Amino acid sequence: MNILLIKLSHSFRQILLFSVLVFAFPLPVESLELDELDHMLTEMEGKRTQNPQFIVDSLKEIDSISEEMSEEQKYRTILLQAHSLAMNGKVEEAIDFLVFHLKVIPSTQFLFYRTRMLGLLANAYSFNNQFSLSLQTLQELLPLLGDIDDIESEVSGYRLAIELFGEVKMKQEALNYANILYDKFDHIASPRHKCFVAFYYAESFSGVYETSSSRWSEIEVLYRNAFESCEVANEKMIMASAALGQAKILINRESFLKAKGLINNALALSSSIPYPLDIAEAYLLLAKIETKNDQPRLGVEWLKKALAIGLTTTDSQLLSKIYKPLAEISEQLGHSDQALKYLKLYQERYSEILGATQSKIIAFETTKLDYLEKERQIRYLNKDRELYTAKAALNESQRSNERMMNTLIVGSLVLLAIFAVVMTMQKRKYKQLAQHDALTGIFNRGTAQNIAENSYIKTASKRGMFSVIMFDLDYFKRINDNFGHGTGDWVLKKVAEVINKASRSDDIFARFGGEEFALFLPGTDEMKANVMAEEYRGLIQSIETRFSGHTFDITASFGVSTSSEDDLSLDPLLHRADIAMYHSKELGRNCVTLYKPEIELSRSGYQKSKMALR
Ligand SMILES: Nc1nc2c(ncn2[C@@H]2O[C@H](COP(=O)(O)OP(=O)(O)OP(=O)(O)O)[C@@H](O)[C@H]2O)c(=O)[nH]1
Incomplete structure (x- = not known):
């Protein structure tokens, strides 16, 4: 029974059960712990195909300690249980069991076990002719294979995909998966898996390119490689299949002698097991050679031998392969009745195959549509998300633009304000500098005269009195000469300070140049101005000069004038x-x-000459 199930190229159902049997092997070495339960689980995993009863008994035994198991041990046990159910023909129970545990296993952890469970489930569905569910499970399984970094799981998962796609005649897809596996060939440790991978690639490649003669030599090489890989693993059945695959190509090339050699080799290998399906396949090829050699009777003999085996298997695919040439050769030999009988049998078997394949294709198409719909929904969701993200990005960029604009505006305003303040301060500073005497800080002549002129007009318009006091420091040159210009400056500043302090708020005090000063006194008559001048003279005379570093006298000579009705401006007063x-x-x-x-009449020459210099 097991031998029949292990055949890869004849019955899909059988291939799938074979996959169920091998899928959970081997578990990664790092998952093993050296305590008793781990030892037991490892032993069970090793014996599960050869000794199903041992597994049933052992599972009962460890059931009592299931509560104490680690998560890993639990998943190993689940896999063994599912496998055991399938092995004992309880495929539906195995499916329910796996579906339940796949729902509760965490989606991100234990990916290894999840992958194994999905693989078992996909195989079990397929074995149960639930192709649609099998394909759906496969679609869940395949994306995980890249994540688990476990070459053996990848081999098992992709192999299942190759089988399923091959079964629904999607040969190119099958070849794509075979190609993925073949790329990993050098990284596969197990000789057994190497053998499978090489053979699957040769079979899938042949499935796609068998009819193009330009690829025959490639196919031949691939089968030869597969044969050699399987020889290392001592996988006699696959060696036989690889030899027959190579023989098929040689027959196409009409290299019959070489082909016969390979077929005989395959027959020897299959008979040693024994493996009837390959034996029947070998007979079919021998019949083909004889027919091509114009030996139809010999061909019928081989076909009848194949039929004898085929009838024991009830394998529709094999039987249809036998009945078809039998009908053709019978007709060629003029045995019309026989030909008609074989043709009818062929049609029956062929419609069976067609029905099965058709149902698989429909299941596949349904799954594909379902998958495409899901993909479409995901695309829409993604589009929505993209749209949302784009909108959010747009809003954010608008917000940041607004923020930037606001910052710029506020920044500009602040800068403008700072600029305005600085400018005002500068202006004030320059105005101050322009209007004031740099040394003493009081008004300079021009400014004082301007201000005083306005004040004079105002006062005059109200018929008020306006007086002017002018004074000039006495022998100032001597101070400079005797004590230096620094002391001279100190004197000028001190005099300005003392008089400024003593002057009234409406009075306009200015340095007229050199050591000469003037005071403009709005609303002040001659008498008052005279008193003020006397006061100021006294103040200047009393300045304590010690603080300049020297002791000397400071005095000033004063002149006072007051407005009269004839004065139209300040100039005459000055x-x-x-x-x-x-x-x-x-x-x-x-x-x-x-x-x-x-006074004017009695002006001396000195006076005249001094005034002329001004
Ligand atoms: N230290 C100092 N000296 C100045 C300044 N401006 C003018 N002087 C000096 O003031 C002196 C004025 O001299 P004079 O015009 O001869 O007048 P005086 O020595 O005061 O003599 P009388 O006016 O006749 O009393 C000159 O030596 C100028 O150099 C100043 O800002 N600082």
Whole structure:
């Protein structure tokens, strides 16, 4: 029974059960632990195909300790249980059992066991003719194979895909999976799996290219390689199948002698097992050779031998392969009745095969449609997600643009504000510099005159009095000469400070140049101005010069003038104050002179020459 199931190229059902039997082997070495239960599980895994009863008994035995098992041990036991059920013909129970455990096994952990369980389930479904479910399970299994990094699982999973796709005549797909496996050939440790992989590749390649003569030599090489790999593994059945595959190509090339040699080799291998399906296949090829050699009677003899075996198997595929040439040769030999009988038998078997294949193709198409629909839904979901992501990105970029704009605007405003403040400060500074005397900090002549002019007009318009005091430090040159310019500067600053402090808020005080100062006094008559000038003169005289580092006297000569009705501007007042001030100089300095017209008449040459210099 087992031998029949192991054949790879005749019955799909049998191939699948074979897969069920081998799929869970071997478990990775690293999953084994050296305690008693692990030993037992390893022993069970080793014996499960040869001794199903041992597995049944052992499973009962370990059931009592199932609660104490580690997760790994549990999954190993689950695989053994599912396998045992399938082996004992309880395929549906095995399916239910696996479906249940696949639902509860964590989706991200224990991928290895999940893969093994899916593989078993896909095989079991297929064995039970539930092709649609088998394909669905396979679709779940295949993407996991790349993740588990377990070459043996990959071999088993892809092999199942090759078988299923081959079975629904999707030969190119089968070859694609065979190709994936063949690429891993050098990384496969087990000689047995190497043998399978090489043979599957040769079979799939032949399935696609058998009819194109340009590829025959390639097919031959692949079968020869498969034969050699299987020889290493001592897999006699596959060796026989590989020899027959190679022989088929040689027959196509009409290299009959060589083909016969290979067929005889395959017969010897199959008979030693014995393996009837390959024996029948060998007879079929021998019949083909005889027919091509114009030996139809010999051909019929081989076909009848094959039929004898075929009838014991009830394998429709094999029988149809035998009945067809039998009908053809019978007709060739003129045995019309016989030919008709074989033809009818062929048709019966062929429609059986067609029906089975058709149902598998329908299952496949349904699964494919289902899969495409799921893919479409996923695409839509992805599109939605992409759209959402794109929208979110757009919103985010809009938000960041707005943020950037806001930052720019706020930043610009802040910069503008800073700029405006700086500019104002600069302006103020330059205005200050332009309007004030750099040394003393009081108004310079131009500014003071402008301001005073306005003030004068205002005062005059109200018929108020306006006075001007001018004073010039006495013998200032001597201070410079005696104590240096630094001391001279100190004196100028000190005088400005003292008078500025003493002056009223509406008064306009300015340095007119050099050691000469002026005070513009709105709303002040001659008398008041005279008193103020006296006060200021006294203040200057009392300046304590010790703090300059030297001790000396500071005095100033004052001139005072007050507006009259004839004065249309400040200029006449200034002029008169100036005359009065020089009059004070002439009088001996350190005094105050009120302007009187008589002073002007008595001006000395000194006065005139000094004023002319100004
Ligand atoms: N240290 C200092 N000296 C200045 C400044 N401006 C003008 N002077 C000096 O002031 C002096 C004025 O001299 P004079 O015009 O001869 O007048 P004076 O020595 O005060 O004599 P009288 O006015 O006749 O009393 C000059 O030596 C100028 O160099 C200044 O800003 N700092």
